[in-house]
Amino acid sequence: MEVFLQQLINGITLGSIYGLIAIGYTMVFGIIGMVNFAHGDVFMVSAFIALIAFLILTTWLGMTSIALALLIVLIVAMIFTAVVNWMIERLAYRPLRGSFRLAPLISAIGMSIFLMNFVQVSQGPRNKSIPPMIQGDFVLLDRNDFAVTLSFKQLVIWGVTAVLLAAFWYLVAKTRLGRAQRACEQDRKMAALVGVDVDRTISVTFIIAAALAAVAGTMYLMYYGVVSFADGFVPGVKAFTAAVLGGIGSLPGAVIGGILIGLIETMWSAYFSIDYKDVAAFSVLAITLIFLPQGLFGRPDVEKV
C-alpha cells in the first residue's frame, strides 16, 4: 500500500512531464497531420537551455532566491525553445507542406538527428548534472518503516503543470487564436478561405508546442538534476505513446495519456522489473495502436474512397 502510494505520486509527476511533451505531438499532428519526430529533441534542447540559464543566474549573477531563479529560467527556456521550434518549422517542414506524406517525416527524423548531434558537439557528450535546486519533502504517511513522501519539487511540477495547462486550455478554447487553430485542424483549405492565416496559425502551434516542451524540459532538469544530449529520444517516444493512448489530436487525451504512461512506467518498475520499464511503455504503444487506434478520447479515423 505504501509502495503503491509512493509510486502513484512519482508516476503522476513523471506523467505530468510526459503530458506536457505529448501536447506538442498531438497539436502538431492535429494541425498538419505529421508526427513531429524532432519534438523529443526539442524537449532535450530546452532542458539544456534551462541548464545554461540556471547556471548564468546562480554562478554568474549570484542569485540566491531559487523560486525567482526558477521562474526566470522557465521563461527564458520557453522563449528560446519557441524560437528554435519556429525556425525548425520554417526551414524543415514548411517547404514540404503539401508534398508527399513521407517527406516531412524524413525531414523531422533528420532534424532529430541534427539536434541531438548539435548538442553533443556544442556541449560535449557527458551527462550534465547540477546540485539539487529544491530540497525537502512532506512525509504523508509513515508506517512499517516506509515513509511515503511528497517532495517539494514534485509539488512544484504539479503546480506548474496545472497552471500552464489551465492557461493553455484558455488559449485554445477561448481566444481567437485557438479558434483559428481548431479551424485549421478541421479543414485547412476552408479555414484559409474564410480568412484564417494558416501559415501563421501553424507557426503559433509550433511555438506553443515548444513552450510546453520547454516547461517539461525545465521540470525534467529540476527533478532529475541531470541531462545529456541523448535524453530526448526515449521521453519523446513515451510522450508520443501518451498522445496516441489519449487519442492523437485530443488535448485532454494527451495529458491523461501522459499521466497513464507515467503511472504504467513507475508501477511496472516497482512491481515487475525496472530493466523492462521501457519495454512496457513501448508495448503499451503497440497494443494501443493495434487494438484502439483512435485512443481513449480520439475521433475514429473514417476511411473514404
Place this chain on the structure above:
Amino acid sequence: MAKERSTASQGIDITRALRDAVLTGLLAFVLFLPLIGFQTITDMRGNLVLNTRWGLLFSIVAVIAGARLAYAVLLAPWLSQRKLRPVAVTPSPWRDFLGKWIIPFAIGFAIVYPFVVVGTVGFGGAVKWIDNFGIQVLIYVMLGWGLNIVVGLAGLLDLGYVAFYAVGAYSYALLAKEFGLSFWILLPLAGILSSFWGILLGFPVLRLRGDYLAIVTLAFGEIIRLVLINWVDLTNGYAGISGIPRPTFFGIPFNANEDGFAAVFGLEFTPVYRTIFLYYLILALAFLTAFVTVRLRRLPVGRAWEALREDEIACRSLGINTTNTKLTAFATGAMFAGFAGSFFAARQGFISPDSFTFLESASIVAIVVLGGMGSQVGVAVAALAMVGGTELMRDLDFLKAIFGPTFDPTQYRMLLFGFAMVLIMVWRPRGLISTREPTVFLKERKTISADLVGQGHG
C-alpha cells in the same frame, strides 16, 4: 538584363538584401546564443561551470548573415533569370547516354573496386578503403534494397527494420558459437529466422496505416533492442558477443597457418585477402537482393505489392488478399535484413545492441526515401552519398590544419548526416532519382515522374 533594370530598383534591392541579412543574423544570434555562446563544462571540483564562446558565436552569425546576403545579391537574381528561360523539351543526348550506361558502369566498377584500391594504395592501406568504405557502403546498399521492397514497392513504412538485421546478426553469432555451424549453413538460416520474425511482427500491425504503422514498427524495433540488452543470459547484454567465427573460403580459413588461404594458394599472407573476400560476399548478397527484387516485380506477388501501394481499397475489391501480400513483403524484406545481419556479425566478429539502435533504422529509411522510393539506382546512390560521405569524414585530416589540432571531424559526421537529410528532402522531396520504370506497360517502356506514383497508405 542588368541594363534593363533601373539603378533605383537595384538600390532598393540592396537595402532590402541588407535588411534581410541583418535580420537573419539577429535570428541566428538568438538561435545559437544559448548552446553555442555558452558551454557547460565540469571543473576540477566536479561542478558545472560556464565558458563563453563569443568568438565562435559571432563568426557563425556572420557566416549565416553573409550567406543570406550572398543569396539575395548573387543567387536569387540568377535563379529568377533561370526561371524565365524556356525549359529544354528534348532531353540532351548526353543524359540519354548516361541513363543507358550508368548501371553497367557502376556494376563493373563495384566488381573491380578492390583491385583498383590495392593497385593505388597497395596492400597496406587497402583494408581501410575496402572495409571501412566499400563494405560499409554495400551493407547499407543491401539494407536499402531490402527495405525498398517493404517501403518502396509495398508502400509499408517500416521504422524498425534494424530489428530484423539484429535478429540475423544474433542468430548467426549465437548458432555459430554454440553449435559451431558454418557461415554458409547459417546464412540462409538467419534469413529464414528473420523472415519468421517479420511475419510474427507483421501480423498484428497489418491493420494499421501510414504513420501509425511506422510508429508501431519503431516500437517493435526498440522492444527487440531492449530485450537484447536485458536478456543477459542469452545475449550477454550491453557487453555483446565477441569471438564470432569468421566465414571461410569453402572451408579454407583466412589465417596465416599452413592450411590458411594464403598458404594454400601459394600467396604471401596479408589480411587483405579476407577483406576482399568479404567485399565480394556482400557484393554478391547485394546483387542477389537487387536481382530478386527485379524478378519479384514481374511476379503476381510483386505486382500485387505495387497495386497495394497505389490503392489498398481498389486492391481488396479486385480480390487481392491484402494480408498475405503485406506479409510476404514484410517477410521478404526481413529475410534480406537477416542475410545482411549475419554478414555483419561475421565481418565484425563482435556484435552488441549498440549496433542496432533506432538511428540505424532511421538511416536505412532515409537512404530509401532520399534515393527515391522504389528506385534501386536511387537507393544505391543515396547509400553511397550518405554512408560513403560520412565515412569519408573520418579522414579529413587537412581540416585540422584549418581549425586547429583539437578539431575532430568525426564528431560532425552524424550532425551533417541529419542536416543532409533535411536538406535533400527540402530540395527534392521525391528523392534523388525522381523517375520510375513502370513494371507493366503497353507497347513501349516510358519513364514516369515519381509524382505520379502512389506512396502507399500503410
